[in-house]
Amino acid sequence: MTSPILVTGASQRIGLAFAMHCLEQGTPVIATYRTRRPAVDNLQEAGARCFYADFATNAGIDAFISTLREETASLRAIIHNASDWLPESPDSDPAEVMAAMMQIHCTTPYRINLACRDLLENSDSVTDIVHMTDYVVEKGSAKHIAYAASKAALENLTLSFARLLAPQVKVNSVAPSLIMFNEGDSEAYREKTLKKSLLGIAPGETAAVQALQFLLDNPYVTGRSIGLDGGRPLV
Numbered sequence: 001m002t003s004p005i006l007v008t009g010a011s012q013r014i015g016l017a018f019a020m021h022c023l024e025q026g027t028p029v030i031a032t033y034r035t036r037r038p039a040v041d042n043l044q045e046a047g048a049r050c051f052y053a054d055f056a057t058n059a060g061i062d063a064f065i066s067t068l069r070e071e072t073a074s075l076r077a078i079i080h081n082a083s084d085w086l087p088e089s090p091d092s093d094p095a096e097v098m099a100a101m102m103q104i105h106c107t108t109p110y111r112i113n114l115a116c117r118d119l120l121e122n123s124d125s126v127t128d129i130v131h132m133t134d135y136v137v138e139k140g141s142a143k144h145i146a147y148a149a150s151k152a153a154l155e156n157l158t159l160s161f162a163r164l165l166a167p168q169v170k171v172n173s174v175a176p177s178l179i180m181f182n183e184g185d186s187e188a189y190r191e192k193t194l195k196k197s198l199l200g201i202a203p204g205e206t207a208a209v210q211a212l213q214f215l216l217d218n219p220y221v222t223g224r225s226i227g228l229d230g231g232r233p234l235v
């Protein structure tokens with residue numbers, strides 16, 4: 001019996017695309033959502049076990065961990081995808097922005113990895129954790145300072161958990177820059193952002209799905225970050 005892959009934040013975009021990809025490959029999926037969209041119904045109909053989870057509080061994290069442990073005795077992989085891209089703004093409290101960013105991008109993966117490591121180790125084959133970080137870990141961000149810092153913390157978790165869990169569990173990051181725009185992104189923003197990379201495209205979810213599948217398939221990569229950035233560092 002193939003152990004399931006946990007994908008957090010799977011109600012839309014990259015998380016949804018990877019969850020669907022896993023199901024199409026015949027791999028069971030446990031997916032979390034915070035907003036019940038029609039896509040979650042589609043995911044459920046495709047065979048995923050979908051659970052509500054709001055990681056904004058530690059109680060929310062712990063409630064999901066309890067649900068997960070009731071649901072399965074083993075995991076093939078954990079994909080920490082859930083994320084909020086919060087900018088600094090004049091009407092937001094910097095302390096609240098930093099707390100929210102560290103909660104979703106650092107505390108949530110940290111607590112789930114520690115509480116569920118045995119589910120990954122209860123496997124007769126090597127298993128995986130993947131943290132979805134961000135290109136800005138390398139460069140910082142003037143407009144998403146707390147976000148970038150929290151993703152840098154997540155990147156460091158990759159190093160620590162790779163040390164802690166080897167050789168049974170591989171732990172890596174995928175560090176995207178622009179993958180896909182959000183509804184409401186202006187034409188001016190889109191044009192400006194596309195110019196930030198050598199390849200000048202927004203590749204869409206498939207690029208992220210391919211990177212994630214590469215990490216799950218490759219037996220000799222751990223503690224590393226796969227840059228998914230169209231050559232942005234060279235611009």
Ligand SMILES: NC(=O)C1=CN([C@@H]2O[C@H](COP(=O)(O)OP(=O)(O)OC[C@H]3O[C@@H](n4cnc5c(N)ncnc54)[C@H](OP(=O)(O)O)[C@@H]3O)[C@@H](O)[C@H]2O)C=CC1
Nearest residue numbers: 009011013014034035054055056082083132176177179180
């Ligand atoms: N898209 C891009 O171009 C880029 C993406 N990345 C990273 O890749 C990953 C996927 O990106 P993308 O698909 O755009 O992500 P989204 O912005 O679509 O966020 C993914 C999901 O995270 C969930 N989420 C947010 N906050 C919480 C919370 N407190 N508790 C539980 N779930 C929460 C949301 O759930 P719901 O909608 O159900 O409320 C959302 O659907 C992210 O980690 C992102 O930072 C990095 C660089 C570029």
Ligand SMILES: Nc1nc2c(c(=O)[nH]1)N=C([C@H](O)[C@@H](O)CO)CN2
Nearest residue numbers: 083084085176177178179180182193
């Ligand atoms: N959780 C999210 N994180 C990020 C998103 C997003 O939509 N959701 N988008 C970006 C941008 O595409 C950026 O990489 C390019 O401007 C970054 N993080």
